[in-house]
Amino acid sequence: MDSSTFNSYLQSTGITDKRVLEAFLKVPRTEFVLTKDIYRAYEDIPLPIGEGQTISQPSLVAQMTQELKLKGNEKVLEIGTGSGYQAGLLSHLANKVYTIERISSLANHARLIFKKLGYKNIKVVTGDGTKGLKKYAPYHAIIVTAGARDIPQQLIKQLKKGGRIVIPVGKSPADQILQVGVKRHGELKIYDIEPVKFVPLIGKFGWSK
Ligand code: SAM
Numbered sequence: 005m006d007s008s009t010f011n012s013y014l015q016s017t018g019i020t021d022k023r024v025l026e027a028f029l030k031v032p033r034t035e036f037v038l039t040k041d042i043y044r045a046y047e048d049i050p051l052p053i054g055e056g057q058t059i060s061q062p063s064l065v066a067q068m069t070q071e072l073k074l075k076g077n078e079k080v081l082e083i084g085t086g087s088g089y090q091a092g093l094l095s096h097l098a099n100k101v102y103t104i105e106r107i108s109s110l111a112n113h114a115r116l117i118f119k120k121l122g123y124k125n126i127k128v129v130t131g132d133g134t135k136g137l138k139k140y141a142p143y144h145a146i147i148v149t150a151g152a153r154d155i156p157q158q159l160i161k162q163l164k165k166g167g168r169i170v171i172p173v174g175k176s177p178a179d180q181i182l183q184v185g186v187k188r189h190g191e192l193k194i195y196d197i198e199p200v201k202f203v204p205l206i207g208k209f210g211w212s213k
Pocket residue numbers: 053057058059060083084085086087088089090091104105106107110131132133134149150202203204205206207208210
């Protein structure tokens with residue numbers, strides 16, 4: 005599949021936000037997958053990225069991105085940089101992107117790709133994203149791309165009034181549901197979207213391994 009056929013495919017899966025579809029045309033997924041998998045970069049499948057981690061299937065990345073309802077002027081926090089693909093998309097959709105990765109080799113690799121592609125509005129932080137990133141809070145939107153036990157309170161605190169959080173939550177990796185939370189009057193109104201399967205969110209306010 006070439007990138008424009010891929011875009012029509014994403015529309016067929018329910019992606020209607022034109023800015024999200026445009027971002028998918030701009031960000032080359034080929035740069036974010038392992039060399040051996042480049043020929044599969046535009047298939048709608050998760051792929052390995054090293055260190056036992058994965059890049060999610062594009063239709064799910066698109067859906068999670070669309071749920072953030074970004075207009076372009078936002079400050080966004082991503083937990084789970086992984087390959088950097090999601091952050092690359094966000095860099096076209098928001099004003100500033102902060103992304104946290106606990107595995108330093110993945111964080112370093114993502115930094116190199118962002119430099120190569122000229123993405124200047126992304127800051128990669130190596131660390132435990134379950135604590136959020138207080139230094140730059142509050143955020144208009146937070147996206148968590150690893151499976152959480154529950155929604156960490158630190159993340160809710162660091163979300164702006166009216167802000168949105170998109171996060172997979174579940175008691176076990178086999179029992180995760182994608183949730184969207186909207187912060188109103190200091191509290192989070194939560195909506196269930198669909199069952200998903202993500203690697204675990206490991207950290208102080210996540211899983212222990
Ligand atoms: N968004 C990524 C992309 O576009 O390639 C895919 C993320 S991958 C499914 C999940 C990532 O979350 C892994 O790289 C993993 O190391 C990371 N992760 C897990 N727990 C974390 C934590 N507490 N803080 C930061 N990163 C974490």
